[in-house]
Amino acid sequence: MTDTSTGAAPETIGKTALRRVRVRAELIAEARRRTAADGLAGFTLDELCATVGISRRTFFNHFASKDDVVVGTAIDDDDHALEAYAASSRDPRLLPLETVFDDLSRLIVARIEQVGLTRERAAAFRAVLEREPRLFAAIMRQGDEQKRRVIAAIARHEGLPVDDPRVDAAFTLATALTQRAVEQFFFELDAPSRRFDDVLASWFDLARDLLAVSSTTAAASPAATPITTPATTPITTEPSDREAR
Numbered sequence: 001m002t003d004t005s006t007g008a009a010p011e012t013i014g015k016t017a018l019r020r021v022r023v024r025a026e027l028i029a030e031a032r033r034r035t036a037a038d039g040l041a042g043f044t045l046d047e048l049c050a051t052v053g054i055s056r057r058t059f060f061n062h063f064a065s066k067d068d069v070v071v072g073t074a075i076d077d078d079d080h081a082l083e084a085y086a087a088s089s090r091d092p093r094l095l096p097l098e099t100v101f102d103d104l105s106r107l108i109v110a111r112i113e114q115v116g117l118t119r120e121r122a123a124a125f126r127a128v129l130e131r132e133p134r135l136f137a138a139i140m141r142q143g144d145e146q147k148r149r150v151i152a153a154i155a156r157h158e159g160l161p162v163d164d165p166r167v168d169a170a171f172t173l174a175t176a177l178t179q180r181a182v183e184q185f186f187f188e189l190d191a192p193s194r195r196f197d198d199v200l201a202s203w204f205d206l207a208r209d210l211l212a213v214s215s216t217t218a219a220a221s222p223a224a225t226p227i228t229t230p231a232t233t234p235i236t237t238e239p240s241d242r243e244a245r
Contacts, residue, residue, distance in 0.1 A: 024062050024074055026052045029121060031069045036127040040066060067138045070128060072117070081110050086153035096158050097170055101204040103157070104174045107150075109197045112182075122186035147171065177203040 030051050034043045045066060049059050063069040085103060090096065117125065129135055151171050155162040181200040189199070 020062070023052065023054060023058075027054075027059070027062065027069050028072045029124075031066070032121070032124050032128045035070050036124060036131050040070070040132050067135060070132070071135060071138055071142065072125075073142050081107055082149060082153050086156040088157055090158050096160060097154075097166055100154060100158070100170045101174060101208065103154075104150075104170075105197065105200055105204055108174075108178050108200060112196055117186075119186050119192075122182075147175075173207060174204075177207055 027048065031048055034048065045059060046056055048066075048069070049056050059069075062074050064075055068074070085107060090099070151167055152162055154160075154167050154171065155164060158167070160167055178200065181196070181203045185194070185196050185199045
């Protein structure tokens with residue numbers, strides 16, 4: 001995983017954009033440190049901005065509120081990457097959603113790097129949530145909006161209706177796998193050299209293998225045998241020979 005204090009290498013990003021990434025990373029880190037120590041009410045935006053060396057006006061070019069800077073959601077989060085993905089078209093030689101895990105993986109890794117969520121900062125963020133549990137509500141609200149935006153981007157890229165259940169299923173599965181990868185990378189692994197994108201890719205590969213096995217098993221299963229009702233002897237009202245006698 002790259003050094004997320006800068007988010008991207010200087011040679012791949014302009015100076016203005018690089019400064020924006022650095023300022024946001026510094027604001028997020030400082031806001032989380034202060035929140036974990038003193039709570040959201042323990043500092044002002046002016047104090048936060050002074051520490052980072054920006055004006056209050058500049059702060060609002062990056063974040064809409066104190067809650068947002070602590071959570072790590074900037075005003076234009078994911079806009080460029082998500083729009084570029086949505087505007088591109090699936091290779092017509094491929095089946096719908098054939099590369100959706102690869103596409104979402106790239107977006108997720110970019111997002112993790114964008115908010116500067118290193119192993120150390122993940123621990124700090126957990127301390128923030130323990131100190132200010134109401135931030136969970138802000139995260140969930142952003143999650144609903146993010147889901148809508150990502151599903152719309154997937155559908156547009158794939159040329160599918162936005163209400164296609166396969167799009168929702170792909171997003172839901174990718175979200176669950178990402179959560180598991182985050183848990184493993186930030187809180188379970190004792191391998192500092194291992195990259196987050198490698199961990200995420202391993203979970204996506206497992207999902208592909210399971211889906212492939214399920215598909216193969218279904219294709220190889222014999223057709224179901226129709227259930228038939230055994231023939232029964234008709235009930236008659238005619239008397240038996242014994243009764244007749």
